[in-house]
Amino acid sequence: MNELAPKKLKASDYKSNLKPVWCPGCGDYHVLLSVTQAFAKLKLEPENIAVISGIGCSSRIPAYTNTYGFHSIHGRGLTVATGVKVARPELTVVAAGGDGDGFSIGGNHFLHACRRNTDMTYIVMDNEVYGMTKGQPSPTTDPEWDSALSPGGTGLSPFHPLVIALASGANFIARTFSGDVKGTASIIADAIVHPGFSFVQILSPCVTFRPDQKVWKEQVHKAVVNETDDPARAARRLMSDDGFNTGVLYRGHREPYRFSCGEEKGDIMEIQKQFEV
Amino acid sequence: MSDDNNNTSVSVAMVGSGGAGVMTSGNMLLEAATKAGLYGLMTRTVGPQIRGGEAAALVRLSAKPVHCVDDHFDILVAVDWKGAERFAAEVPLGPQSLIITDPETGEVPEILAASGARIVEVPIGELANAVDGGRPNMVILGLVASLIGLPEEPINKIIAKKLGKKGDAAVLASRQAVSAGYKATAGLTSPVTVSDAVGDGTGRWLISGNQAAGFGALRGGIRFVAAYPITPATEVLEWMSPNLPKMGGTLVQAEDELASINMAIGASFGGRPSLTATSGPGLSLMMEGIGLAVSSETPVVIVNVMRGGPSTGVPTKSEQTDLNIAVYGLHGDAPHVVTAATSVEDCIFTAQWSVHLAEAMQTAVIVLSDQFMGQASTIIDPPANISFIAQRLVEEAPTEDYRRYAVTADGVSPMTLPGTPGGQYTADGLEHNPKGLPSTLMEDHRDQMDKRDRKVAEFNYGDHWADVEGDADSELVVLTWGSTTNAVREGIERLRAEGVSCKLVAMRLLSPALPDYFDQAVKGAKRILVVEQSHSGQFLKLLRANYDMPGEIKSFRRPGPLIIRPGEIVDTIKDWRDQ
Numbered sequence: 001m002n003e004l005a006p007k008k009l010k011a012s013d014y015k016s017n018l019k020p021v022w023c024p025g026c027g028d029y030h031v032l033l034s035v036t037q038a039f040a041k042l043k044l045e046p047e048n049i050a051v052i053s054g055i056g057c058s059s060r061i062p063a064y065t066n067t068y069g070f071h072s073i074h075g076r077g078l079t080v081a082t083g084v085k086v087a088r089p090e091l092t093v094v095a096a097g098g099d100g101d102g103f104s105i106g107g108n109h110f111l112h113a114c115r116r117n118t119d120m121t122y123i124v125m126d127n128e129v130y131g132m133t134k135g136q137p138s139p140t141t142d143p144e145w146d147s148a149l150s151p152g153g154t155g156l157s158p159f160h161p162l163v164i165a166l167a168s169g170a171n172f173i174a175r176t177f178s179g180d181v182k183g184t185a186s187i188i189a190d191a192i193v194h195p196g197f198s199f200v201q202i203l204s205p206c207v208t209f210r211p212d213q214k215v216w217k218e219q220v221h222k223a224v225v226n227e228t229d230d231p232a233r234a235a236r237r238l239m240s241d242d243g244f245n246t247g248v249l250y251r252g253h254r255e256p257y258r259f260s261c262g263e264e265k266g267d268i269m270e271i272q273k274q275f276e277v
Numbered sequence: 278m279s280d281d282n283n284n285t286s287v288s289v290a291m292v293g294s295g296g297a298g299v300m301t302s303g304n305m306l307l308e309a310a311t312k313a314g315l316y317g318l319m320t321r322t323v324g325p326q327i328r329g330g331e332a333a334a335l336v337r338l339s340a341k342p343v344h345c346v347d348d349h350f351d352i353l354v355a356v357d358w359k360g361a362e363r364f365a366a367e368v369p370l371g372p373q374s375l376i377i378t379d380p381e382t383g384e385v386p387e388i389l390a391a392s393g394a395r396i397v398e399v400p401i402g403e404l405a406n407a408v409d410g411g412r413p414n415m416v417i418l419g420l421v422a423s424l425i426g427l428p429e430e431p432i433n434k435i436i437a438k439k440l441g442k443k444g445d446a447a448v449l450a451s452r453q454a455v456s457a458g459y460k461a462t463a464g465l466t467s468p469v470t471v472s473d474a475v476g477d478g479t480g481r482w483l484i485s486g487n488q489a490a491g492f493g494a495l496r497g498g499i500r501f502v503a504a505y506p507i508t509p510a511t512e513v514l515e516w517m518s519p520n521l522p523k524m525g526g527t528l529v530q531a532e533d534e535l536a537s538i539n540m541a542i543g544a545s546f547g548g549r550p551s552l553t554a555t556s557g558p559g560l561s562l563m564m565e566g567i568g569l570a571v572s573s574e575t576p577v578v579i580v581n582v583m584r585g586g587p588s589t590g591v592p593t594k595s596e597q598t599d600l601n602i603a604v605y606g607l608h609g610d611a612p613h614v615v616t617a618a619t620s621v622e623d624c625i626f627t628a629q630w631s632v633h634l635a636e637a638m639q640t641a642v643i644v645l646s647d648q649f650m651g652q653a654s655t656i657i658d659p660p661a662n663i664s665f666i667a668q669r670l671v672e673e674a675p676t677e678d679y680r681r682y683a684v685t686a687d688g689v690s691p692m693t694l695p696g697t698p699g700g701q702y703t704a705d706g707l708e709h710n711p712k713g714l715p716s717t718l719m720e721d722h723r724d725q726m727d728k729r730d731r732k733v734a735e736f737n738y739g740d741h742w743a744d745v746e747g748d749a750d751s752e753l754v755v756l757t758w759g760s761t762t763n764a765v766r767e768g769i770e771r772l773r774a775e776g777v778s779c780k781l782v783a784m785r786l787l788s789p790a791l792p793d794y795f796d797q798a799v800k801g802a803k804r805i806l807v808v809e810q811s812h813s814g815q816f817l818k819l820l821r822a823n824y825d826m827p828g829e830i831k832s833f834r835r836p837g838p839l840i841i842r843p844g845e846i847v848d849t850i851k852d853w854r855d856q
Binding site for chain 1: 308311312478479480481482483484488492495496500501503520523524525526527528529531532533535536537539540541542543544545546547548549551565566568569573656659695696697698699700701702703704705706707713714715
């Protein structure tokens with residue numbers, strides 16, 4: 001952190017001047033606001049943050065912030081973010097993206113990012129649809145949801161991100177609703193501060209291809225139970241999850257991934273001695 | 278043994294199914310020979326089995342540096358013959374060769390016996406059994422060492438070094454088994470022995486191509502590696518893993534190749550020179566990520582150790598057939614660099630140079646090696662301490678009008694690293710304007726493509742683009758690349774020793790094309806022989822697409838796993854000349 005910070009930064013100081021490509025009414029506007037509020041709350045310097053994403057509507061978020069960013073390729077945001085964090089452990093690394101990017105094409109990385117437990121935060125703006133390609137079912141879409149690509153629905157059981165995160169070893173697991181900007185900001189800040197891999201699912205409605213999601217704001221509700229550090233207890237709660245519980249589910253104590261690049265050191269001439277006969 | 282340079286080298290094949298320990302015998306023979314002042318090269322041929330399949334250690338020793346496998350093997354000794362017929366073609370024998378076999382292990386396979394080689398029976402198993410804890414692989418080590426005239430003392434030293442941690446009994450057993458091998462050669466004559474060895478090898482290096490690539494990369498400044506295991510590239514990663522931390526770096530084992538290339542890109546974005554290593558199937562998976570490195574102008578090095586393809590192909594055997602995908606595999610117009618090592622030793626230089634190129638040009642560099650070089654061990658003189666060190670154009674104090682992708686004269690734009698105040702930008706695979714903001718404007722696309730192309734096309738690669746050797750004004754030029762270079766080089770040396778004028782051009786830079794350098798190198802050629810280990814002639818097509826080749830063109834090519842031998846180059850050129 002830069003100790004010579006001249007002034008306290010407001011949330012708006014973390015936003016860039018670039019106008020988002022998002023549709024009017026998209027939940028992702030609120031997420032952007034929450035993210036920048038979290039940065040302000042934690043008094044982070046913008047240059048010490050890296051926001052990394054894949055491809056999709058929500059993956060556009062890095063360029064809308066005033067931090068360092070990487071808008072990479074579809075499904076690979078987490079891997080790029082892992083590289084940044086291991087190379088530069090002093091940075092605050094936030095990976096962001098959507099449900100198709102993170103759970104379908106990038107699903108394998110999600111499992112292994114949870115396992116690896118690198119100290120970073122992953123926020124997924126889940127709208128249960130591929131928006132950028134104009135309305136196809138994603139892994140979190142209801143099996144009956146009708147679309148041109150999968151008429152009559154996929155018939156597939158939806159992917160449950162929190163269950164997978166818990167089973168795979170994520171160290172902090174939460175769900176929020178994009179419309180609750182303050183609550184989301186607070187949980188993102190908590191997720192950033194918590195050591196290890198933090199996962200936040202943000203229900204973020206797609207007003208264009210999923211107008212049915214307008215009712216989400218009535219459906220979401222704060223979880224009636226407190227967070228836990230017991231994975232078994234968290235798992236039992238997920239068994240009765242209606243998908244609209246918000247709040248922190250699990251805050252664990254696993255040691256974060258322990259390898260990172262350090263200061264330049266050593267002598268190559270010493271290393272090469274191993275080849276001498 | 279080559280017919281033209283009598284007694285300058287000896288080639289030995291040690292055969293036995295996996296677990297018999299022939300690789301250990303081969304390695305020990307190589308090290309002991311070094312201590313006796315010799316140079317050597319050991320390659321291996323193995324079946325696809327993890328354990329228990331056919332295997333052979335192929336060792337060539339000489340008083341001069343050895344870079345390739347000879348035309349024939351002088352001595353073949355077998356612990357057993359299990360599956361040996363499957364690699365018979367890789368171990369050519371002739372009437373002058375000697376086969377040593379244990380009668381207990383059955384008949385010498387017909388395909389080997391048909392060579393007319395002299396067959397001598399030695400009770401290898403029995404000799405091993407006579408020693409408490411003795412093993413046949415140590416008996417054959419003694420047999421071979423004795424036949425080629427190697428003293429027993431350096432072998433005893435190597436045994437102590439290698440087996441010391443297993444205890445005195447193990448050391449003693451091995452020494453006694455080796456001794457039994459020595460004694461068993463009484464009355465036996467070898468087709469060839471090596472002489473003229475100088476010194477005791479002090480200061481020389483024993484290194485494999487995969488270690489060499491890792492070492493060159495580390496010396497060039499690589500500090501982050503993301504790794505996914507794949508044959509035959511894994512040893513690059515396994516060498517780097519313990520050595521990176523000594524220099525302040527680290528290695529992450531990734532979940533797949535998609536992850537490894539993108540982790541490397543992320544780490545490089547963070548400011549650490551980064552690398553991943555893989556082979557064909559992994560390279561295929563990495564292609565989209567490499568395109569991201571090109572578009573976002575993030576330096577990254579990909580070492581690709583080629584094996585037989587397509588698909589899973591022939592994972593344990595060498596081929597030069599990832600050239601097409603390395604050069605043309607990216608979608609869109611994506612200027613990047615493809616280099617190739619020209620020998621085991623050159624893996625050091627080419628890897629280090631490639632790190633320099635990636636960092637200096639802020640782009641992706643694919644370094645091509647292959648199974649032959651990667652998994653061959655060789656004795657070399659200590660290599661020059663070359664000075665290429667990763668140097669990236671970094672902006673440390675960006676002003677308000679800083680533009681990450683500013684269009685510059687040489688195409689390289691100063692890069693800010695995270696942590697630098699005022700330098701924030703978003704790297705992107707989307708086309709972007711000079712500030713890095715997404716753009717679909719024709720002008721931005723054109724200008725950014727121009728700059729990305731310019732920085733790669735107009736870079737000063739110097740003389741490193743190729744090894745150009747032999748007779749400068751020769752009308753006969755042999756063009757090749759990669760590990761095939763070594764057989765071609767030796768073939769040309771033999772021809773020149775006979776007074777045949779010949780020139781070698783072994784290309785280290787496969788992409789971008791540098792027509793000016795190339796034209797100079799082939800100027801005056803009336804005949805050009807293009808040599809490669811590929812069924813379809815990928816290298817020939819690359820040359821035809823990019824260069825004007827004067828005179829008559831002939832292609833000498835075949836797929837793996839059969840390597841190309843120096844005698845074949847000699848014969849091809851002589852036949853062509855006589856036509």
